[in-house]
Amino acid sequence: xxxxxxxxxxxxxxxxxxxxxxxxxxxxxxxxxxxxxxxxxxxxxxxxxxxxxxxxxxxxxxxxxxxxxxxxxxxxxxxxxxxxxxxxxxxxxxxxxxxxxxxxxxxxxxxxxxxxxxxxxxxxxxxxxxxxxxxxxxxxxxxxxxxxxxxxxxxxxxxxxxxxxxxxxxxxxxxxxxxxxxxxxxxxxxxxxxxxxxxxxxxxxxxxxxxxxxxxxxxxxxxxxxxxxxxxxxxxxxxxxxxxxxxxxxxxxxxxxxxxxxxxxxxxxxxxxxxxxxxxxxxxxxxxxxxxxxxxxxxxxxxxxxxxxxxxxxxxxx
Numbered sequence: 001x002x003x004x005x006x007x008x009x010x011x012x013x014x015x016x017x018x019x020x021x022x023x024x025x026x027x028x029x030x031x032x033x034x035x036x037x038x039x040x041x042x043x044x045x046x047x048x049x050x051x052x053x054x055x056x057x058x059x060x061x062x063x064x065x066x067x068x069x070x071x072x073x074x075x076x077x078x079x080x081x082x083x084x085x086x087x088x089x090x091x092x093x094x095x096x097x098x099x100x101x102x103x104x105x106x107x108x109x110x111x112x113x114x115x116x117x118x119x120x121x122x123x124x125x126x127x128x129x130x131x132x133x134x135x136x137x138x139x140x141x142x143x144x145x146x147x148x149x150x151x152x153x154x155x156x157x158x159x160x161x162x163x164x165x166x167x168x169x170x171x172x173x174x175x176x177x178x179x180x181x182x183x184x185x186x187x188x189x190x191x192x193x194x195x196x197x198x199x200x201x202x203x204x205x206x207x208x209x210x211x212x213x214x215x216x217x218x219x220x221x222x223x224x225x226x227x228x229x230x231x232x233x234x235x236x237x238x239x240x241x242x243x244x245x246x247x248x249x250x251x252x253x254x255x256x257x258x259x260x261x262x263x264x265x266x267x268x269x270x271x272x273x274x275x276x277x278x279x280x281x282x283x284x285x286x287x288x289x290x291x292x293x294x295x296x297x298x299x300x301x302x303x304x305x306x307x308x309x310x311x312x313x314x315x316x317x318x
Contacts, residue, residue: 008084018085021197025092030186032103035179037110043176044111050242056112057239058164060124063104065161068134070097072141073153080146082201093194100187107180129235133160133228150202151221151264155228158195158260163236166249166281173280181284188285199263206265218266225257225269248278
């Protein structure tokens with residue numbers, strides 16, 4: 001039992017980044033219920049069966065990964081907080097990961113029949129590549145060191161989600177499923193902050209290690225990335241070969257794998273840059289959101305069309 005409980009004091013900060021991140025995340029707050037997904041039904045009805053299947057499966061996969069993050073990931077990170085304020089930030093992140101997972105169900109309930117929804121979720125439970133990465137990340141959450149857990153979280157937020165994000169961003173660039181894509185852009189805006197914040201906390205701990213410990217952990221990180229990427233290649237070919245997008249998706253994945261390493265303060269692994277990614281998809285990554293509710297002015301932009309995710313520079317460690 002604790003000798004006493006310590007009230008959290010936001011007027012006395014150990015780390016200013018905690019407060020800055022809290023404010024950014026609360027400014028960005030949104031809910032899927034404010035986005036008119038039914039406006040995308042006309043587009044959806046014209047989709048070829050193979051394109052519908054890709055959309056359904058990538059969103060099923062994203063639901064599974066967001067569930068891992070909300071149910072196990074943030075709980076795991078909370079065991080190793082450096083400050084009380086960090087716990088508050090992680091509480092916010094955990095809630096928003098649940099919002100993300102629910103948002104995909106809102107998409108399904110709009111576009112799919114109950115029978116189709118059951119089939120999508122059954123697929124997520126049985127696809128070996130999807131289950132592999134979920135179990136790999138969750139295993140680190142359960143048995144890894146505090147720094148290893150942060151690496152797993154950053155790889156999930158900044159790398160593994162992106163094989164799924166490619167699809168709605170592609171269709172947005174072709175003026176299809178615009179409201180579905182708005183949800184993805186809101187999720188991307190959140191994930192950008194989540195990845196950079198947790199990467200920043202990793203860097204604080206990494207700097208406290210001696211050179212031998214740093215070298216050993218760095219080798220483990222790159223080995224983990226190689227392993228995850230090898231599985232992600234198979235997952236991507238499984239999802240996208242039928243529509244001919246696999247190679248472009250893999251370029252997008254490698255670019256985001258490098259971003260994940262940069263969030264951790266490490267050197268990029270792959271030669272791919274933003275210039276190599278399909279420009280239609282890169283344009284969709286813009287964190288500005290549209291506003292559909294002209295009366296209350298709290299549509300999916302939530303008065304925050306000019307709010308952007310925190311940049312890497314916001315988390316620079318001097």
